[in-house]
Amino acid sequence: MLNKLDEGLLSKEKTLFWLISRQESGFQGRANKPPDTCYSFWIGASLKILDKLELINYEQNHNFLMQTQAKFGGFAKLIDNYPDVMHTYLGIAGLSLMNEPRFLELDPAINISKKAKENLLNNCAFHKQK
Secondary structure, eight states: OOSOHHHHOSOHHHHHHHHHHTBSSSBOSSTTSOOOTHHHHHHHHHHHHTTOGGGSOHHHHHHHHHHHBOTTSOBBSSTTSOBOHHHHHHHHHHHHHTTOTTSOOEETTTTEEHHHHHHHHHHOHHHHHO
16 A cells, blocks of 8 residues: 555565465465455455466356355355355455456455545545645
């Protein structure tokens, strides 16, 4: 958000390796944990910020997310769990990062649509003073 990402990373290569290593079908938050819907956004957003989203297997992640989707709507944390609001939002956000045509494109750093970000910047008093 402050264009300081490269200063904060000790090793971009090790960070990328860790992020990519989190994909099994969907993404897991830690090694030896099951894939979790929300990490499709958290890991996906991190990779998008690093301009390396193409390193993931989109099809595997999409298939995982579809398996966590309930027949009556929403996304669950794990396959065969009940959906909840947080995982539904982050599942949709993860799909948006993969350019699913049904969803608006997100700004991964602040997790809002690019259109909403433009509106904020255009209407922000601080921005107008510059």
